[in-house]
Amino acid sequence: MNDPLTDLIAAEGLPADYIEVVQQFWQPLATRIARLPASRAPLVIGINGAQGTGKSTLCRFLEVLLARRQIRAVTLSLDDLYLTRAQRLQLAQDVHPLLRTRGVPGTHAVGLGLHIIEDMLAGRPLELPRFDKSRDDRAEEAERITGPVDVLLLEGWCVGAKPQDAAALAEPVNELERVEDPDGIWRGLVNHWLQEDYARLFEQLDLLVMLKVDDFDVVSRNRALQEEKLRRDNPDATATMDDAALARFCDHYERLTHHMLSEMPERADVVIEIGPDQRPISVQAPS
Structure with a gap:
């Protein structure tokens, strides 16, 4: 009989020694989730992490590890809640051109996420909706999950994010903001949505886990690796990016990523440091 963990490691294209990561980091996290008070079930577990930190991989392992305890977990990515391409184009026309690009608060169907919970x-x-990044649009068919669910793993780069102080919005953080948002309208809207719709979604979390990298430079490198894999796996894709387009895309994420790296480690329930090889290296449980 095959071992589900060994099978998953192979399916993910991970080396055999990845089982050590599972045993040292993912198993204890699954145990912590399993030990949350039964009175709070079903649970919503937030998995925060910048691009390329391994959120999706972690969720796949948590599903298997929790299943061993007869706990059914399913994963919903914040990415899968992106507005359709047509909706974002309409936002770009009616509200601000930068809202055409998926990613920041304001480009997700938050109400849909709340409805799922x-x-x-x-x-x-x-x-569960699914988003096709190779087409930059939501897939036509959702994934139907029947039967009771014990744990919803809500993963995403800005899951659990808090808004910035208004004063922090005054100065642009990169060329994109300086040239395309000189009056701060776009970043002000992003901050406003974090205070409103997204706050209601993140209030549903029973536990917040942060996969933390050192700095934004790591994020850019990891996102480049993701794009390379997307191009390799989808040679006919119409929405993949070259280096220049990818750099501009990452600029949309820079402000909020810096903010989360600065303030979230002090309040997340679990902080897992991610090394340059995209593997976890330590765990902290802030007081």
Whole structure:
């Protein structure tokens, strides 16, 4: 009989010694989730991490590890809640041109995420949307999940993010903001949405896990690796990016990434340091 963990390691294209990462980091996290009070179930577990930190991989392992305890977990990526391409184009026309690019708060269907959580808490079947990055649009069909769900793993680069102080918005952080948002309208809107819709979504979290890298330079390198894999796996894709387009894309994420790296480690329930090889190196549980 095959071992699900060994099979998953192979399916993810990971080296055999990755089982050590599972045993040292992911198993204890699964144990912590399993030990949360039953009175709080079903649970919503937030997995925060910049691009390339391994959020999706972690969630796949948590699903297997929790299943060993007869706990059913399913994953919803914040990416899968992106507005459709047509909706973002309309936002860009009506509100601000930078909202055409997926990623920042304001480009997700937050209400859909709240509806999914409401369905889970009520024991109803779940319709999980899926986003196709190779087409930069939401997939036509959702994934239907029937039967009770014990844990929803909500993963995303800005899951659990808090808004910045208004004064911090005054100065641009990069060329994109200086040239395309000189009056701060776009970043002000992003901050406003974090205070409103996204705050309501993140209030649903029972536990917040942060996969933390050292700085934004690491994020840019990791995102480049993701794009390379996307091009390799989808040779006919219409929405992959060259180096210049990717650099501009990452500029949309820079402000909020710096903010989260600065303030989130002090309040996240679990902080897992991610090394330059994209593997975890240490765990902290802030007081």
